[in-house]
Amino acid sequence: xxxxxxxxxxxxxxxxxxxxxxxxxxxxxxxxxxxxxxxxxxxxxxxxxxxxxxxxxxxxxxxxxxxxxxxxxxxxxxxxxxxxxxxxxxxxxxxxxxxxxxxxxxxxxxxxxxxxxxxxxxxxxxxxxxxxxxxxxxxxxxxxxxxxxxxxxxxxxxxxxxxxxxxxxxxxxxxxxxxxxxxxxxxxxxxxxxxxxxxxxxxxxxxxxxxxxxxxxxxxxxxxxxxxxxxxxxxxxxxxxxxxxxxxxxxxxxxxxx
Amino acid sequence: xxxxxxxxxxxxxxxxxxxxxxxxxxxxxxxxxxxxxxxxxxxxxxxxxxxxxxxxxxxxxxxxxxxxxxxxxxxxxxxxxxxxxxxxxxxxxxxxxxxxxxxxxxxxxxxxxxxxxxxxxxxxxxxxxxxxxxxxxxxxxxxxxxxxxxxxxxxxxxxxxxxxxxxxxxxxxxxxxxxxxxxxxxxxxxxxxxxxxxxxxxxxxxxxxxxxxxxxxxxxxxxxxxxxxxxxxxxxxxxxxxxxxxxxxxxxxxxxxxxxxxxxxxxxxxxxxxxxxxxxxxxxxxxxxxxxxxxxxxxxxxxxxxxxxxxxxxxxxxxxxxxxxxxxxxxxxxxxxxxxxxxxxxxxxxxxxxxxxxxxxxxxxxxxxxxxxxxxxxxxxxxxxxxxxxxxxxxxxxxxxxxxxxxxxxxxxxxxxxxxxxxxxxxxxxxx
Numbered sequence: 146x147x148x149x150x151x152x153x154x155x156x157x158x159x160x161x162x163x164x165x166x167x168x169x170x171x172x173x174x175x176x177x178x179x180x181x182x183x184x185x186x187x188x189x190x191x192x193x194x195x196x197x198x199x200x201x202x203x204x205x206x207x208x209x210x211x212x213x214x215x216x217x218x219x220x221x222x223x224x225x226x227x228x229x230x231x232x233x234x235x236x237x238x239x240x241x242x243x244x245x246x247x248x249x250x251x252x253x254x255x256x257x258x259x260x261x262x263x264x265x266x267x268x269x270x271x272x273x274x275x276x277x278x279x280x281x282x283x284x285x286x287x288x289x290x291x292x293x294x295x296x297x298x299x300x301x302x303x304x305x306x307x308x309x310x311x312x313x314x315x316x317x318x319x320x321x322x323x324x325x326x327x328x329x330x331x332x333x334x335x336x337x338x339x340x341x342x343x344x345x346x347x348x349x350x351x352x353x354x355x356x357x358x359x360x361x362x363x364x365x366x367x368x369x370x371x372x373x374x375x376x377x378x379x380x381x382x383x384x385x386x387x388x389x390x391x392x393x394x395x396x397x398x399x400x401x402x403x
Numbered sequence: 404x405x406x407x408x409x410x411x412x413x414x415x416x417x418x419x420x421x422x423x424x425x426x427x428x429x430x431x432x433x434x435x436x437x438x439x440x441x442x443x444x445x446x447x448x449x450x451x452x453x454x455x456x457x458x459x460x461x462x463x464x465x466x467x468x469x470x471x472x473x474x475x476x477x478x479x480x481x482x483x484x485x486x487x488x489x490x491x492x493x494x495x496x497x498x499x500x501x502x503x504x505x506x507x508x509x510x511x512x513x514x515x516x517x518x519x520x521x522x523x524x525x526x527x528x529x530x531x532x533x534x535x536x537x538x539x540x541x542x543x544x545x546x547x548x549x550x551x552x553x554x555x556x557x558x559x560x561x562x563x564x565x566x567x568x569x570x571x572x573x574x575x576x577x578x579x580x581x582x583x584x585x586x587x588x589x590x591x592x593x594x595x596x597x598x599x600x601x602x603x604x605x606x607x608x609x610x611x612x613x614x615x616x617x618x619x620x621x622x623x624x625x626x627x628x629x630x631x632x633x634x635x636x637x638x639x640x641x642x643x644x645x646x647x648x649x650x651x652x653x654x655x656x657x658x659x660x661x662x663x664x665x666x667x668x669x670x671x672x673x674x675x676x677x678x679x680x681x682x683x684x685x686x687x688x689x690x691x692x693x694x695x696x697x698x699x700x701x702x703x704x705x706x707x708x709x710x711x712x713x714x715x716x717x718x719x720x721x722x723x724x725x726x727x728x729x730x731x732x733x734x735x736x737x738x739x740x741x742x743x744x745x746x747x748x749x750x751x752x753x754x755x756x757x758x759x760x761x762x763x764x765x766x767x768x769x770x771x772x773x774x775x776x777x778x779x780x781x782x783x784x785x786x787x788x789x790x791x792x793x794x795x796x797x798x799x800x801x802x803x804x805x806x807x808x809x810x811x812x813x814x815x816x817x818x819x820x821x822x823x824x825x826x827x828x829x830x831x832x833x834x835x
Binding site for chain 2: 195197203204227228229230231232245247255256257258259260261262264265267268269271272314316392395396397401403
């Protein structure tokens with residue numbers, strides 16, 4: 146029953162007039178989600194460059210595998226390569242739309258698999274300007290939405306939508322998100338803290354299409370508007386629909402990840 | 404009970420064993436290396452350690468300097484379905500011959516089949532959920548000379564089949580060959596009095612170190628609960644330490660006393676502690692409930708052997724305040740109760756103790772962490788304090804500070820020398 150309604154809303158989304166801004170926001174995000182479903186699984190590497198106000202840099206390298214899960218949040222397995230003292234550390238996340246995510250950490254020195262709390266949404270990921278929630282799988286049900294306006298951003302036609310986190314312990318009151326009308330992907334996000342002041346700005350650049358259908362960015366750049374620190378993420382070696390299964394995302398997979 | 408004295412001196416063959424294992428592993432990796440890149444990584448560390456008090460026994464030293472290296476060679480092939488991992492470890496210590504040691508931490512072949520994983524070789528397996536003491540973790544022997552916190556383990560020969568199914572993960576282990584626990588030598592600090600003479604180890608099993616042990620474990624994650632049930636049958640990793648009188652010639656003293664031809668029997672010239680390894684059956688349960696920021700943890704063990712069966716547990720919680728006062732800092736509080744049904748007969752001092760600790764993580768670029776903990780005897784005055792702090796320097800270095808102190812240890816306690824063994828150590832690690 147749900148699916149026809151979703152499709153109907155999605156089809157109407159760009160043109161409907163009787164919609165409230167909330168309905169229009171929801172329709173846009175639902176359509177964005179629909180256009181990006183069916184990739185099954187994805188593997189990619191990423192390099193994070195952390196830069197402080199003085200310009201000093203440090204590097205993080207990791208590999209991330211993700212499994213698309215229908216009807217629930219995605220599963221992901223992240224493996225750290227750099228810095229060397231955390232090399233081999235692996236992080237397994239089974240995300241859920243409404244209930245808290247299940248997360249395990251693998252500590253290679255002890256060969257220990259440890260279930261960890263998923264409460265830590267707003268904390269820094271590896272000392273970077275990205276919080277855990279910025280990198281988590283963005284299920285439609287995790288936010289309420291409100292369409293603000295359509296506008297041109299750096300020569301692109303975009304739809305501007307406000308996201309209001311519905312999960313607990315978010316570090317944000319809201320996010321303002323610019324969605325490219327041509328490729329239906331996010332090109333910019335502003336994060337507003339709990340006092341509703343601008344905290345961070347994310348720009349996402351250099352989208353490329355994979356399997357003639359799915360758009361993935363090469364670069365994500367997060368600037369902390371308050372501290373002047375920034376983190377640049379470069380994505381490499383995207384591979385989609387590689388045939389990963391649930392077995393590649395269970396606790397045994399965590400132990401053999403390398 | 405068969406007491407089987409083993410060779411008192413390490414033979415030349417056994418001291419060459421590390422070299423032979425290295426050579427064999429290296430040639431094995433060389434054979435498969437055309438199939439893909441050999442990954443080499445690892446760590447070297449230098450570790451000065453200072454004791455705050457003069458030693459109880461003159462040959463013991465006030466300071467120590469230690470060097471350790473642990474490279475890791477990894478080779479994957481067959482589209483990552485098969486791999487070989489080799490991790491040798493070497494420490495050279497200025498103060499204690501017994502702490503200078505070599506071990507193969509891992510020499511493991513792994514193969515992922517369609518519906519199970521196979522691992523065979525030498526490796527490390529961790530079971531459990533608690534932080535203060537790993538009660539149910541039984542596969543590997545403790546490498547006690549590395550650290551008194553019991554966290555370091557020797558490589559264990561094993562064959563493991565692991566089946567991951569909808570109903571959980573079932574692991575079967577065959578453990579051919581036993582590793583003896585390492586203990587500080589006569590000149591080492593952080594030891595018992597008398598010291599443990601590992602060359603006098605005896606076994607309940609007639610096969611001694613060659614006995615083949617078995618273990619199995621079922622584990623599963625059900626909602627917020629992670630549960631593990633395990634059974635082990637084999638030689639206990641935790642020996643009983645039995646006083647052994649030695650005559651002047653180094654031979655064990657007969658009950659009639661030491662005697663030389665033509666003279667009357669004399670008392671033993673020296674007493675040492677000799678490890679005795681029993682055969683035990685262990686059944687254990689470990690459980691963690693993850694309720695948002697609160698983690699409830701429990702490990703429960705039933706063990707039976709030649710003595711009375713007993714029950715032991717470690718249970719408590721870990722609560723974390725994430726992002727304290729709007730920062731990236733996390734503060735964790737850990738509280739656990741440790742109980743061992745053997746009471747005073749337990750071969751460790753944790754028979755009825757309370758553990759409390761805090762863990763501060765700054766979540767900064769240097770991943771700065773600090774852990775402070777206290778273990779207090781619920782029935783006596785003995786306490787142990789621990790402080791551990793670490794942070795990364797640039798991308799490839801890490802500096803670790805560790806301090807331990809003991810208070811209220813009774814003079815007649817076998818661990819009495821610890822009263823004078825409060826120490827601070829600094830570890831500088833270079834990763835490559």
